[in-house]
Amino acid sequence: MKYTLNTYGWSSEFVGKSLTKDQTEQIENLKKSRGVENLWEIRFDIDDEMDFDMWDGDLLHVNKIMNNDTANFELVDENGEVVLDFGIEDITLGDDYTSSYEVFPSEDVDVLFSIDESKGGMFSYEIESDVVPTIDDFKYSQTTIDTPEGIWEIIDDIFFKDGKLDVYDYLDSVGKSCDVFIFVDEPIQ
Secondary structure, X not given: OEEEEEEEXXXXXXXXXXXXXXXXXXHHHHHHHHOOOOHHHHHHHHHHHOOOOOOOOOOEEEXXXXXXXXXXXXXXXXXXXXXXXXEHHHOEEOOOOOXXXXXXXXXXXXXXXXXXXXXXXXXXEEEEOOOOOOHHHEEEEEEEEEEOOEEEEEEEEEEEOOEEOOEEEEOOEEEEEEEEEEEOOOOOO
């Protein structure tokens, strides 16, 4: 029988993009010309005026469940009936460990880093099983996204009977917040 595992809670889309020093200067000039303090206020202007794809994360582009105790799961059978309902605290942290995602500038490359947080529906996964799954069939792995601005804890993957689940569909959510940073490597004087 086929099942759908729906996830709810908070998720974030993280994008890390390399910048040249000239691009960093152009973005700072655009920020000044618009008279704004925060980069998120001009993120779409950057895209439009600089012929710059904000979503082309050559360093990082992931959309993950936040590991902040808000993740809830609902397992639905082929008839649309909820057969299992549980929270992240109810399932086991697996042995699989993914090294952290790191987004740091270097001497030659600056980094544009954006975070778009959402809440509500997140992801759906498809599962096939001859018996109705139980909470014990599920595990998760966790990791972090490390930047000069801080560390974000995320749920990296969800597992069913030790097999990694792939996102099948995206559920509706509401934007919670967004932020944009430029990380520069300050030369030692």
